[in-house]
Amino acid sequence: xxxxxxxxxxxxxxxxxxxxxxxxxxxxxxxxxxxxxxxxxxxxxxxxxxxxxxxxxxxxxxxxxxxxxxxxxxxxxxxxxxxxxxxxxxxxxxxxxxxxxxxxxxxxxxxxxxxxxxxxxxxxxxxxxxxxxxxxxxxxxxxxxxxxxxxxxxxxxxxxxxxxxxxxxxxxxxxxxxxxxxxxxxxxxxxxxxxxxxxxxxxxxxxxxxxxxxxxxxxxxxxxxxxxxxxxxxxxxxxxxxxxxxxxxxxxxxxxxxxxxxxxxxxxxxxxxxxxxxxxxxxxxxxxxxxxxxxxxxxxxxxxxxxxxxxxxxxxxxxxxxxxxxxxxxxxxxxxxxxxxxxxxxxxxxxxxxxxxxxxxxxxxxxxxxxx
Amino acid sequence: xxxxxxxxxxxxxxxxxxxxxxxxxxxxxxxxxxxxxxxxxxxxxxxxxxxxxxxxxxxxxxxxxxxxxxxxxxxxxxxxxxxxxxxxxxxxxxxxxxxxxxxxxxxxxxxxxxxxxxxxxxxxxxxxxxxxxxxxxxxxxxxxxxxxxxxxxxxxxxxxxxxxxxxxxxxxxxxxxxxxxxxxxxxxxxxxxxxxxxxxxxxxxxxxxxxxxxxxxxxxxxxxxxxxxxxxxxxxxxxxxxxxxxxxxxxxxxxxxxxxxxxxxxxxxxxxxxxxxxxxxxxxxxxxxxxxxxxxxxxxxxxxxxxxxxxxxxxxxxxxxxxxxxxxxxxxxxxxxxxxxxxxxxxxxxxxxxxxxxxxxxxxxxxxxxxxxxxxxxxxxxxxxxx
Numbered sequence: 001x002x003x004x005x006x007x008x009x010x011x012x013x014x015x016x017x018x019x020x021x022x023x024x025x026x027x028x029x030x031x032x033x034x035x036x037x038x039x040x041x042x043x044x045x046x047x048x049x050x051x052x053x054x055x056x057x058x059x060x061x062x063x064x065x066x067x068x069x070x071x072x073x074x075x076x077x078x079x080x081x082x083x084x085x086x087x088x089x090x091x092x093x094x095x096x097x098x099x100x101x102x103x104x105x106x107x108x109x110x111x112x113x114x115x116x117x118x119x120x121x122x123x124x125x126x127x128x129x130x131x132x133x134x135x136x137x138x139x140x141x142x143x144x145x146x147x148x149x150x151x152x153x154x155x156x157x158x159x160x161x162x163x164x165x166x167x168x169x170x171x172x173x174x175x176x177x178x179x180x181x182x183x184x185x186x187x188x189x190x191x192x193x194x195x196x197x198x199x200x201x202x203x204x205x206x207x208x209x210x211x212x213x214x215x216x217x218x219x220x221x222x223x224x225x226x227x228x229x230x231x232x233x234x235x236x237x238x239x240x241x242x243x244x245x246x247x248x249x250x251x252x253x254x255x256x257x258x259x260x261x262x263x264x265x266x267x268x269x270x271x272x273x274x275x276x277x278x279x280x281x282x283x284x285x286x287x288x289x290x291x292x293x294x295x296x297x298x299x300x301x302x303x304x305x306x307x308x309x310x311x312x313x314x315x316x317x318x319x320x321x322x323x324x325x326x327x328x329x330x331x332x333x334x335x336x337x338x339x340x341x342x343x344x345x346x347x348x349x350x351x352x353x354x355x356x357x358x359x360x361x362x363x364x365x366x367x368x369x370x371x372x
Numbered sequence: 373x374x375x376x377x378x379x380x381x382x383x384x385x386x387x388x389x390x391x392x393x394x395x396x397x398x399x400x401x402x403x404x405x406x407x408x409x410x411x412x413x414x415x416x417x418x419x420x421x422x423x424x425x426x427x428x429x430x431x432x433x434x435x436x437x438x439x440x441x442x443x444x445x446x447x448x449x450x451x452x453x454x455x456x457x458x459x460x461x462x463x464x465x466x467x468x469x470x471x472x473x474x475x476x477x478x479x480x481x482x483x484x485x486x487x488x489x490x491x492x493x494x495x496x497x498x499x500x501x502x503x504x505x506x507x508x509x510x511x512x513x514x515x516x517x518x519x520x521x522x523x524x525x526x527x528x529x530x531x532x533x534x535x536x537x538x539x540x541x542x543x544x545x546x547x548x549x550x551x552x553x554x555x556x557x558x559x560x561x562x563x564x565x566x567x568x569x570x571x572x573x574x575x576x577x578x579x580x581x582x583x584x585x586x587x588x589x590x591x592x593x594x595x596x597x598x599x600x601x602x603x604x605x606x607x608x609x610x611x612x613x614x615x616x617x618x619x620x621x622x623x624x625x626x627x628x629x630x631x632x633x634x635x636x637x638x639x640x641x642x643x644x645x646x647x648x649x650x651x652x653x654x655x656x657x658x659x660x661x662x663x664x665x666x667x668x669x670x671x672x673x674x675x676x677x678x679x680x681x682x683x684x685x686x687x688x689x690x691x692x693x694x695x696x697x698x699x700x701x702x703x704x705x706x707x708x709x710x711x712x713x714x715x716x717x718x719x720x721x722x723x724x725x726x727x728x729x730x731x732x733x734x735x736x737x738x739x740x741x742x743x744x745x746x747x748x749x750x751x752x753x754x755x756x757x758x759x
Contacts (some may be wrong), residue, residue: 022492179737248742304690310423323734350738370735 001037001065001090005302007081009057010057013236014075016212017372021071023205025050029118029180032068034115035088037061044338046071046120051206052118052156055236066112070095077105103113121240128222129171133186135214136224140336141175142185142204142211153201153245153310160229162248174250175204180329181366182336183254201247202229204370206240230357244276253352253366259345260318261290263358266342270334272298272310277327279305286370291316323349332364385551387503388619389491390526390534391474391510393541396487397427397463399521401456412437419455422633422716425456430543431575463487466518473513477506482619488538490531492619503527507546530615533557536565554613559586566610568603576653577601585611615620628664628673629721630654637676637714644710644718648701651720652694664728665690669697670717671704680717683707690720 005174014033016084021031022051023327025048027131034045038056043191046053067090077098077190078086089097090174092138094109138158146155163185171186210231221232276287284302323346328348334342346353355365379613391687393399395521397415416439417423425441442727446453448671456520474481477500480492491510493503498505507525514523526537528549532730537547537557548694549557562584563577576599582588588611596604609615630651659666669691671682683704701720710718 176740178739181740248740250742251738252741253740284734285737326737352740366740368738368740370737372735 001067002062002088003037003042004062004085004087005042005057007086009059010044011075011078013055013057014078015139017044017046017053018075019209019212020046020048020051020053023157025049027114029068029114030116031071031109031141032065032105032110032115033071033074034068036066036112036217038221041080044190045083045115045155046117047116049116050153050203050241051209052239053236054118054239057235065090067094067096068112068115069107073107074098077107078123080296081126108218117195119226119241121225121230121232121239122225123239124225124230124232126223126230128219128221129188131214131218131220132216134220135211135216137173137184137186138211138214139365140209141173141182142208143332144175144177144180144182145204146177150177153243156205157201157209157245157247158245159199159201159247160317161191173265173294174247176248176250177366179326180333181250183250183364183366187364199247200224200229201243201245203243206238209317210240212236213336230259252330254354254364256345256354257347258323259347259351259354260316262296262316262346264296264312264314264344264345265335265338266334266357268312270331272312273331273334274326276300276308276310277331279308280327281305285326285328286372287327288322288372291318291321291323293320295316321346321348322372323353324372325353326370327366329367333367337363382410384494386492386533387405387494387505388502388531389493389510390531390538391470391489391491391507391514392524392526392538392542393487393514394427394522394524395433396521397428397458398429398432400463400466402429403520404462405519405597408454411625412450414446414450414453415456415458416444416446417443418457419443422635428453434516445631447486460486464523466663468516470514470523473510473517475551476513477510478652480619480621482621490534490619503551504546504548511544511546511687514623514648528554528615531617532567532610532615533613535567546571551613557585558611558613558695559584560590566607568606573600573603626725627670627723628655628658628719629670630658630717631672631717631719631721632720633674633717634715637716639711639713639714641705642718644705644715645698645702647718648705648720649694649698650703651718652697653719655697655722656692656694659692659722665692666722667703668722669700670709670719670721670723672681673705673708674714674717675709676716678716681708686724690726697722708726737738 021033027049030369032047036043036045040061041056042058042059044055048167082103083100087099091097095113096107096109096143098107099107135301136180139141141158155328158199161172163172169189171188172183174181174183211281213233213236228240229242231238280287281302281304286298287298290297294313295311295313297309301307333355337357340359341358343356343358344353349369352366352368355367378610379518398413399412401415412435413424413429413435414432414437416426423439425439425446427439432450432453437446437449437733443455447593455523459745463486464678470518471481471483474489474491477496477498478491478493482490484530492505496506504527511525514521522544524538524542525546526534528534528537529551533549534553540547552684563582564574569577578590582591588607591665594607596608607713632647633737667690668684668686670682672682674680685700685704687700692717
């Protein structure tokens with residue numbers, strides 16, 4: 001095979017797929033990109049055996065064929081290539097020559113027949129979502145990730161489900177790590193078919209790759225086929241294998257119940273938390289929140305470093321509550337809330353605390369306290 | 373605890389009493405068994421074994437027996453002495469009764485052991501101006517409440533002098549050292565009587581020509597610090613009657629240690645390390661119970677000839693487990709003559725705790741209260757992961 005590509009046409013995608021090809025799988029070849037010529041362009045295929053990617057890009061094809069090349073090295077070569085046009089030729093024994101008239105690379109390739117098959121994605125019932133809204137939903141849920149060695153699928157995956165509330169169809173994504181939970185809703189018009197009534201679990205790893213491909217304008221199609229979650233743009237498709245398992249019953253956890261709703265300025269609250277977490281450490285993560293009439297006082301005590309304390313005037317009228325939290329959890333939630341004002345719904349020192357933006361009931365974050 | 377209370381005594385002269393029970397354990401035994409009265413009574417280890425004398429009656433002392441002496445030696449000096457095993461529960465209950473008496477006068481009571489304590493009566497509950505008077509009342513009350521046990525008291529304006537004074541006129545004596553007599557009192561004091569001067573330091577002092585407090589006062593500060601390290605500073609001050617240490621009411625444990633005396637002296641280092649390992653494990657448990665982290669590890673070695681040395685190291689990392697202790701103990705042991713000399717006792721202690729009053733518990737993250745089914749599943753898994 002022989003083709004000529006423009007640097008600008010593939011540099012961006014090569015950068016975006018490094019996350020997938022950089023992930024170790026059981027097969028060495030998954031650190032490679034499969035490049036296949038099509039009628040008037042090339043198709044790039046990438047997979048880590050859980051998340052797959054396919055995209056079509058313009059190229060001048062001199063002769064047809066298929067190659068695989070190390071993703072990282074190919075990306076670096078393209079990135080540093082001095083000219084706009086890059087000539088790629090297949091040489092014998094899967095060797096690949098990348099060159100222009102001054103520069104020449106000869107790269108060891110691998111047998112494209114060894115590259116894993118990509119799942120069939122014909123006949124999918126797609127449903128269209130706003131690209132920015134979907135991106136936003138993912139960002140609000142993947143902030144909660146489990147430990148790197150976490151195996152429980154309700155923690156390694158984001159739960160997608162459909163709800164019918166107040167005559168509206170709601171497309172919902174929920175994420176948890178066992179200590180906190182994020183829920184984000186989006187109202188949709190058309191039907192989205194899920195294979196199971198109970199919803200599906202999509203790996204957070206794959207979803208974090210999806211975010212990179214979502215634009216801030218336009219729409220994307222999403223669908224499900226044969227235990228795969230599919231996200232489709234005009235020339236790019238991501239296929240993620242669903243996780244098996246159930247998501248815990250979370251309905252009670254997101255109920256507001258008899259909590260005190262405290263309204264606060266988001267930025268001021270975040271600055272306060274940043275200051276109060278300077279003295280927290282791996283061993284002493286917790287900071288103590290003291291809610292008293294019209295006052296919130298946050299204290300940090302770290303026997304190895306010292307103590308800190310800060311007061312803030314708040315609108316609170318209930319009985320005093322002393323409760324400890326991991327401030328990182330709250331700050332992460334605050335970073336994805338869009339509203340300038342937030343609402344902290346607190347019950348007591350051992351019940352879930354609900355955080356949300358004012359005038360925005362699509363996103364809700366639930367954080368469990370730490371026991372003092 | 374707040375900042376040190378030392379300022380209390382700086383602007384005003386303090387009134388400190390040191391109360392020391394006379395031959396406490398032995399006296400309790402003589403009280404409870406009248407047939408022992410007037411006889412040499414020794415409470416402590418078995419004279420055929422390797423224990424030591426914990427206390428002895430005044431009758432026993434006339435034979436040159438004193439506490440901390442090996443029981444076997446005490447036996448040699450006085451074969452007809454009555455050797456008794458200590459009954460700590462009884463001593464503890466007597467001690468608690470006595471402490472109640474102290475508290476009638478002040479809450480600033482710092483017990484040093486079951487049988488001695490410091491009291492700061494500068495301001496006392498009875499508004500009594502005379503500390504000597506308080507001391508006398510306390511000794512009387514002890515005698516009545518404990519059915520005949522006696523104590524001695526030292527009254528002065530700091531702990532150092534009060535403690536030496538209580539020992540000055542035993543048994544049943546009260547010695548008062550006023551700021552005016554202090555200089556005279558210290559000048560005439562044999563160096564051995566200074567708190568913190570043991571056999572070894574005494575020897576060093578003697579070679580320097582220091583036999584009394586007066587001699588000590590003549591040595592300049594730098595020289596003392598050069599010879600005795602940080603104790604030099606202490607010696608310099610006490611020779612001048614300066615001791616700002618406050619009476620610390622709550623007895624704060626300053627170290628956690630374990631030691632063991634062997635049935636027979638040993639010279640095998642591997643065996644020593646094995647024993648030290650066992651002691652370290654015990655200390656690890658004690659540290660865990662108290663939730664403390666120390667930064668100083670001390671090795672104590674008593675050789676066959678009763679010469680006792682300590683080697684210690686202060687480290688940056690908080691010491692919480694036996695493995696860490698043993699990492700340092702090995703090096704400390706190599707820095708002794710253990711092995712070349714036979715060893716009779718080995719001890720390990722951890723001290724210099726990371727500000728104990730500031731020790732806070734780590735908070736534990738609570739899990740989300742999901743429905744029972746999943747929760748039990750995740751609970752089971754998390755149990756496995758944590759183990």
